[in-house]
Amino acid sequence: MGTRGEPVSLLPDPARSQALLVGVHAYSSLPDLPAVASNLEGLRELLTDPAVWGLPADQCRVLSQPHTVREVLGAVREAAGRARDTLLVYYAGHGLTDLHSEELYLALPDSESEQEWTALRYEYLRRAVRDPSAGARRTVVILDCCYSGRALAGPMSASAQVADYAVVEGTCVLTASAETRAALSPPGETYTAFSGELIAALADGIPGAPDPIDMDSLYRHLHRALAAKSRPLPQQRNRNTGGLIALARNRAATTPPEHDPLPPRTPGAAPPETSQESGAATRDRPPEESRLLEEFARARARALGAAHAQTLDTRRSDAHDLGEAGQHAEAARLFMQLAEDCTRALGANHPDTLDARHHHARYLGDAGERAEAAQLLEQLVEDRTRVLGPDHPDTLLTRHNHAHDLGEAGQRRQAIELQEQLTQDRTRVLGPDHPDTLLTRHNHAYNLGEAGHHAQAAELFEQLTEDCIRALGPDHSRALDARQNHARYLGDAGQRRKAAELLEQLIHDRTRVLGPDHPYTLLTRHNHAYNLGHAGQRREAAQLFEQLVQDHTRLLGPDHLRTLGARHEHAYNLGEAGQRPQATGLLERLIQDRIRVLGPDHPQTLNSRHDHAYNLGEDGQCAHAARLFGQLVHDRARVLGLDHPHTLNTRHNHASYLGAAGRHAEAAQLFEQLVQDRTRLLGPAHPDTLGARHDHAYNLGEAGQRQQATELQEQLTQDRTRALGPDHPDTLNTRHNHALNLGHAGQHAEAARLLERLSQDRTRLLGLDHPHTLGARHDHAYHLGEAGQRRQATELQEQLTQDRTRALGPDHPDTLNTRHNHAYNLGENGRRRNAARLLEQLAEDCSRVLGPDHPDTLSIRHNHAYNLGEAGRRATAARLLLQLTQDLTRVLGSGHPYTLSAGRDHAYYAQRAQRWRL
Numbered sequence: 079m080g081t082r083g084e085p086v087s088l089l090p091d092p093a094r095s096q097a098l099l100v101g102v103h104a105y106s107s108l109p110d111l112p113a114v115a116s117n118l119e120g121l122r123e124l125l126t127d128p129a130v131w132g133l134p135a136d137q138c139r140v141l142s143q144p145h146t147v148r149e150v151l152g153a154v155r156e157a158a159g160r161a162r163d164t165l166l167v168y169y170a171g172h173g174l175t176d177l178h179s180e181e182l183y184l185a186l187p188d189s190e191s192e193q194e195w196t197a198l199r200y201e202y203l204r205r206a207v208r209d210p211s212a213g214a215r216r217t218v219v220i221l222d223c224c225y226s227g228r229a230l231a232g233p234m235s236a237s238a239q240v241a242d243y244a245v246v247e248g249t250c251v252l253t254a255s256a257e258t259r260a261a262l263s264p265p266g267e268t269y270t271a272f273s274g275e276l277i278a279a280l281a282d283g284i285p286g287a288p289d290p291i292d293m294d295s296l297y298r299h300l301h302r303a304l305a306a307k308s309r310p311l312p313q314q315r316n317r318n319t320g321g322l323i324a325l326a327r328n329r330a331a332t333t334p335p336e337h338d339p340l341p342p343r344t345p346g347a348a349p350p351e352t353s354q355e356s357g358a359a360t361r362d363r364p365p366e367e368s369r370l371l372e373e374f375a376r377a378r379a380r381a382l383g384a385a386h387a388q389t390l391d392t393r394r395s396d397a398h399d400l401g402e403a404g405q406h407a408e409a410a411r412l413f414m415q416l417a418e419d420c421t422r423a424l425g426a427n428h429p430d431t432l433d434a435r436h437h438h439a440r441y442l443g444d445a446g447e448r449a450e451a452a453q454l455l456e457q458l459v460e461d462r463t464r465v466l467g468p469d470h471p472d473t474l475l476t477r478h479n480h481a482h483d484l485g486e487a488g489q490r491r492q493a494i495e496l497q498e499q500l501t502q503d504r505t506r507v508l509g510p511d512h513p514d515t516l517l518t519r520h521n522h523a524y525n526l527g528e529a530g531h532h533a534q535a536a537e538l539f540e541q542l543t544e545d546c547i548r549a550l551g552p553d554h555s556r557a558l559d560a561r562q563n564h565a566r567y568l569g570d571a572g573q574r575r576k577a578a579e580l581l582e583q584l585i586h587d588r589t590r591v592l593g594p595d596h597p598y599t600l601l602t603r604h605n606h607a608y609n610l611g612h613a614g615q616r617r618e619a620a621q622l623f624e625q626l627v628q629d630h631t632r633l634l635g636p637d638h639l640r641t642l643g644a645r646h647e648h649a650y651n652l653g654e655a656g657q658r659p660q661a662t663g664l665l666e667r668l669i670q671d672r673i674r675v676l677g678p679d680h681p682q683t684l685n686s687r688h689d690h691a692y693n694l695g696e697d698g699q700c701a702h703a704a705r706l707f708g709q710l711v712h713d714r715a716r717v718l719g720l721d722h723p724h725t726l727n728t729r730h731n732h733a734s735y736l737g738a739a740g741r742h743a744e745a746a747q748l749f750e751q752l753v754q755d756r757t758r759l760l761g762p763a764h765p766d767t768l769g770a771r772h773d774h775a776y777n778l779g780e781a782g783q784r785q786q787a788t789e790l791q792e793q794l795t796q797d798r799t800r801a802l803g804p805d806h807p808d809t810l811n812t813r814h815n816h817a818l819n820l821g822h823a824g825q826h827a828e829a830a831r832l833l834e835r836l837s838q839d840r841t842r843l844l845g846l847d848h849p850h851t852l853g854a855r856h857d858h859a860y861h862l863g864e865a866g867q868r869r870q871a872t873e874l875q876e877q878l879t880q881d882r883t884r885a886l887g888p889d890h891p892d893t894l895n896t897r898h899n900h901a902y903n904l905g906e907n908g909r910r911r912n913a914a915r916l917l918e919q920l921a922e923d924c925s926r927v928l929g930p931d932h933p934d935t936l937s938i939r940h941n942h943a944y945n946l947g948e949a950g951r952r953a954t955a956a957r958l959l960l961q962l963t964q965d966l967t968r969v970l971g972s973g974h975p976y977t978l979s980a981g982r983d984h985a986y987y988a989q990r991a992q993r994w995r996l
Contacts, residue, residue, distance in 0.1 A: 089131065089290040089324050089325075089326075089327060089554070089555075090131075090163045090164035090216065090323070090324065090325070091163045091164075091550075091551065092131055092132040092133045092134065092137070093134065093137075094161070094162040094163035094164075095133060095137065095161055095162075095163045095164040095165070095166070095214075096133075096137050096138075096139075096157040096158070096160050096161040096164075096165050096166070096214075097125050097133055097137065097138040097139070097157070097165075097166040097167075097168070098139050098141060098153055098154060098157040098165075098166070098167050098168070099118050099121055099122060099138070099139065099140045099141065099168045100141045100142075100144060100150060100153070100167070100168065100169045100170075100171075100184075101114040101115065101117060101118040101140075101141075101142050101143075101168075101169070101170040101171060102114060102142075102143060102144070102170075102171035102172070102185060102186060102187055103115040103142070103143070103171070104143065104187060105172065105185065105187055105188075105189070106187060106188050107188070107189070107190045107191065108172050108185060108189065108190070108191060109172075111170070111171060111172070111270070113267065113268065113269050113270045113273075113274075114170045114171060114222075114270065115142065116268045116269050117170045117222065117269050117270060117273040117277070118140050118142055118170070119140075120268075120269060120273075120277045121168060121273070121276075121277060121280075122138055122140050124277060124280045124281055124326070125138050125166075125280075125325070125326075126138050129327065129329065130280055130281075130326045130327060130329075131325055131326050131327070137160070139153065139157065141153050143187055144186060144187075145186060145187055145188065146186070147186070147198045147199075147202065150184075150186075150198055150203070151198075151202055151203065151206050154167060154203055154206040154207065155206050155209060155212075158206060158207055158209055158212035158213075158214060158217075159209075159212060159213065160213075161212070161213060161214035162213045162214065162215070163214065163215055163216065164214060164215065164216040164217070164218065164323065164325075165207065165212070165214035165216070165217045165218070166217075166218045166220070166325065167203070167207060167217070167218070167219050167220070168219075168220045168221075168222075169184050169203075169220070169221050169222065169223065170222040170223065170270060170273060171184060171185050171186075171222075171223055172184075172185035172189070172223060173185065173221070173223030174189065174191065174192075174194050174197050175194070176194050181194075181199060181200065181201065182199075182200040183197035183198060183199055183200065184197055184198040184200060184203070184221075184223065185197045185198075185223075186198060203219075207219065207249070216249070216250075216323045217249035217250075218249060218250050218251075218252070218293065218323055218325065219249060219250070219251045219252070220251075220252045220253075220276070221251070221252070221253045221254065222253075222254040222270055222272050222273050223253075223254060249323075250293040250314065250315075250323050251314065251315050252293065252296070252297060252300075252312060252313075252314045253312060253313050253314070254270070254271075254272035254273075254310070254312055271304065271307075271309045271310070272300070272304070272310075272312060275299075275300050275303045275304060276296075276300060278303075279291070279296060279299055279300065279303075279326075280325070280326045281329070282329060282330060283327075283328045283329030283330030284296070284299045284328060284330055285330045286330075286402055286403060286404070287299065287328055287330070287402065288328065289327060289328035289555065290324035290325075290326055290327050290328055290555075291324055291325070291326050291327075291328045292322050292323065292324045293314065293322070293323050293324070293325070294314075294322070294398075295402070296325075297312065297314040298395055298398050298399060298402065300312050301395055302399060390416065390419065390420060390423070390430065393412065393416050394413075394416060394430075394433075394434065394437075396412070397409050397412035397413050397416060397437070397441075398437070400412065401437070401440075401441045401444070406441045406442075406444040406445035406446075407441075407442075407445040409437075409441040410438055410440075410441035410442040410444075410445055410447075413434050413435075413437045413438035413441060414438045416434040416438075417431060417434035417435045417438055420434050426461075427461070427465045429472075432458065432461065432462055432465065432472070433472075435454065435458050435461075436455075436458060436472075436475075436476060436479070438454065439451045439454040439455045439458065439479065439483070440479060442454065443479075443482075443483045443486065448483045448484075448486040448487035448488075449483075449487040451479075451483040451487075452480055452483040452484045452487055452489075455476055455479050455480035455483060456480055458476050458480075459473065459476045459477050459480055462476050468503075469503070469507045471508075471514075474500065474503065474504055474507065474508075474514065475514075477496065477500050477503075478497075478500060478514070478517070478518055478521070480496065481493045481496035481497045481500060481521065481525075482521060484496065485497075485521070485524075485525045485528065490525050490528055490529035491529065493521075493525045494522060494525045494526055494529065497518055497521055497522035497525060498522055500518050500522075501515065501518045501519050501522055504518050510545070511545070511548075511549035513556070516542065516545065516546060516549070516556060519538070519542050519545075520539075520542060520556075520559075520560065520563075522538070523535045523538035523539050523542060523563065523567075524563065526538065527563070527566070527567040527570065532567045532568075532570040532571035532572075533567075533571040535563075535567040535570075536564055536567040536568040536570075536571055536573075539560050539561075539563045539564035539567060540564045542560045542564075543557060543560040543561050543564055546560050552587075553587070553590075553591045555598075558584065558587065558588060558591070558598070561580065561584050562581070562584060562601075562602060562605065564580065565577040565578075565580040565581045565584065565605065565609070566605060568580065569605075569608075569609040569612065574609045574610075574612045574613035574614075575609075575613040577609040577613075578606055578609040578610045578613055578615075581602055581605055581606035581609060582606055584602050584606075585599065585602050585603055585606055588602050595629070595633055600626065600629065600630065600633075600640070603622065603626055604623075604626060604640075604643075604644065604647070606622070607619045607622035607623050607626065607647065607651075608647060610622065611647070611650075611651045611654065616651045616652075616654040616655035616656075617651075617655040619647075619651040620648055620651035620652045620655055620657075623644050623645075623647045623648035623651060624648050626644045626648075627641060627644045627645050627648055630644050636671075637671070637674075637675045639682075642668065642671065642672055642675065642676075642682065643682070645664065645668050645671075646665075646668060646682075646685070646686055646689070648664065649661045649664035649665045649668060649689070649693075650665075650689050650693075652664065653689075653692075653693040653696065653697075658693055658694075658696060658697035659697065661693050662690065662693050662694060662697065665686055665689060665690040665693060666690060668686050669683065669686045669687055669690060672686055678713075679713070679716075679717045681718075681724070684710065684713060684714055684717070684724070685724075687706070687710050687713075688707075688710060688724075688727075688728060688731070690706065691703045691706035691707045691710060691731070691735075692731060694706065695731075695734075695735045695738065700735045700738040700739035700740075701735075701739040703731075703735040703738075703739075704732060704735040704736045704738075704739050704741070707728055707731050707732035707735060708732050710728050710732075711725065711728050711729050711732050714728050720755075721755065721759055726752065726755065726756060726759075726766070729748065729752050730749075730752060730766075730769070730770060730773070732748065733745045733748035733749050733752065733773065733777070734773060736748065737773070737776070737777040737780065742777045742778075742780040742781035743777075743781040745773075745777040745781075746774055746777040746778045746781055746783075749770055749771075749773050749774035749777060750774055752770045752774075753767065753770045753771050753774055756770050762797070763797070763800075763801040765801075765802070765808070768794065768797065768798055768801065768802075768808065769808070771790065771794050771797075772791075772794060772808070772811070772812055772815070774790065775787045775790035775791045775794060775815065775819075776815055778790065779791075779815075779818075779819040779822065784819050784822055784823035785823060787819045788816065788819045788820055788823060791812055791815055791816035791819060792816055794812050794816075795809065795812045795813055795816055798812050804839075805839070805843055807850075810836065810839065810840060810843075810850070813832065813836050814833070814836055814850075814853070814854060814857070816832065817829045817832035817833045817836065817857070817861075818857060820832065821857075821860075821861045821864065826861045826862075826864040826865035827861075827865040829857075829861040829865075830858055830861040830862045830865055830867075833854055833857050833858035833861060834858050836854045836858075837851065837854040837855045837858050840854050846881065847881060847884070847885035849886075849892075852878065852881065852882055852885065852886075852892065853892075855874065855878050855881075856875075856878060856892070856895070856896055856899070858874065859871045859874035859875045859878060859899065859903075860899055862874065863899070863902075863903045863906065868903050868906050868907035869907055871903045872900060872903045872904055872907060875896055875899050875900035875903060876900055878896050878900075879893065879896045879897050879900055882896050888923075889923070889927045891927075891928075891934075894920065894923065894924055894927065894928075894934070895934075897916065897920050898917075898920060898934070898937075898938055898941070900916070901913045901916035901917045901920060901941070901945075902941060904916065905941070905944075905945045905948065910945045910946075910948045910949035911945075911949045913941075913945040914942055914945040914946045914949055914951075917938055917941050917942035917945060918942050920938050920942075921935060921938045921939050921942055924938055930965075931965070931969045933976075936962065936965065936966060936969070936976065937976075939958065939962050940959070940962055940976075940979070940980055940983070942958065943955045943958035943959045943962065943983070943987075944983060946958070947983075947986075947987040947990070952987045952988075952990045952991035953987075953991040955983075955987040955991075956984055956987040956988040956991050959980055959981075959983050959984035959987060960984050960988075962980045962984075963977060963980045963981045963984050966980050
């Protein structure tokens, strides 16, 4: 899907970033803090780890035990001057406050309590960070300090509301405690309480958080972790988009990137289904943690009042936690209440009120209420424009989310228009390479693709890939995601082989960057195999999906949605590779598992039932397939509605396999109703409507109504030519069926004339050896012969036999069929002896390839005997026909028309042979 919600967080370029880690663990007058030394070493090791951030060692400086203010500020100014992307400044030690001004001071080794002039005034550090010569685009300040004098081996002191005071414009400031609460350096632990949780989050990742981890997600995680241990809670303050700054890759990331894996292919005459499988991981909060946070929120409300800023902040954090844990509806409800309370306490135009409204809409959309979310965001766009101005980052963000939810609600055209305008505005305000600008371009291209403009979407993603590589680097997640979507829509535009090639290279890069078991790597493997299958390499695709099933089972478990989805694709591609019985068995087991895991009415369960029926039909069990499709039509109509695309698709396949089972009149009636419904829902020129009209006419013809079928096909040829073009495969297919119906109606000469033109057009468009070209040439020669031009038909079939042998192989059913027709026309042209010789050899080949009891083998034996009889070898013909009659009786029964026909010919030639002997 398109990228939702908040602006994307991008990992800063480590080559253009700087970190300064300042710590004081030993003091001459204040209690020592031995854990601070471990803090510095632990953070330095993580920040320089390529798997976390990858700062070069000389760009991550540790300043331990600085003795003078000049030494600290000099180091800050040096780091700020060198940074071009992100600057991180970290301090751990004692915090002191001015008793009169409540300003914050950071203690140095020789600082003394209540003598703040012996420490570093934080205002000076703030000014150093804001120095006009500083080149950093983003700044993060982390302060792990509180006041002294507590009993737990080294308490540290923080000023009241340190985060509020410490904010630097355009930065994120994260502090270890709020108000007068003390942060802790617990005895026996390697790190201080706050920095220990910070180091653990960077080292292990945060389940359910984005990748990379932004400061807002990091803050919420630290808040939860410290609350669960009843330790002092941190605070955070941001300016502009400071909360989106990221410092680390998320080693626990499991959320898939821009779009879900391509859906299981739904085969049949109608287009594929779009059953989506979401593998986004959610994090359920432990009950004890949830209880502690709720108690903390209630305690704050009792102590400070429900409308107090810190109470509202706690409620906001708790609602965020619920939303990030996947409980979107509950988060939306809490933010709706918070917005109402903020309106009463702070006013309708206060930033916190607008922010609560924003998140109410965000989680409402994530809960599936896209249309309602879009309405709320449309109003919020107007209010933020009025209060903040049209170019404010929050206004642009709300416009982004408004367009996103419109698209997800199905209003793709309107979303595309809004995103196109937003791309221009973000480019003007933020610049073309800003992450938010690139994000909007991403969603614009995505909506174009989802609206059916696959080629245009692929072109935009190709350009976006180049820009992301230039701006962010080739291994950046945004660049890799753009490459994935470029390949996706390239495949949807019909360039499956090219898409598979791009995805194969992407697998190598994602494996190198993320590892072989990362969800993004597995997703790319899924899409690679999917496109390979649709490029015709079904056997190879089945092998890749079989391996993917094993890996998903190992990593996610056998019942995970992605495991089940890969099993579906494995079975489908096996069937398309010709291994129908094996595919049928796999799909039967998959249906049982999906019913158990998802329920009988889940779209993916219905999807597996659909492909199971399809596979049976393609394996020749058309009556069984038609029965299963009939049941599925009922269930899909009940669950999805009669007019749902999936229901219409199933109705199409139900009618198709009824016709394939010989029940053409029933099939024609069903197709007639389907044509009416698709015309009503999709319009007369929609490809699906035209497809239903095609099959309606075909089944009418097979039911004996050749004249009506011919008239319908003639009109359909004109309509498809107008809607799709004269060279479209569907137009050519209708022309083929029109000609065949004319031939079956006895107009062989006209049929041959049309098929000759069709053969020429298919040769021009597809090549001489394409199966469709060979099929048209076959039918052209057949109807020429039936029109009396046996000699010309024989010549064409002789050449066609050579071409089909070369293109398909000597044992291919189509090659054998052409040999049969060639021999038949030879015989009808008076060359009975030659025909008999060819048919004798063909009977042996068909018996070997198809089996002795196959209908084609039995038919060729009949024609062989007939031509022998017509060539004067009546006794031999009678003997062969007697044996054939016995075999037909055994295979088909004594009353079957083929058995009766062979018996009559046997009697005829036996009588003629007897008369000849007399």
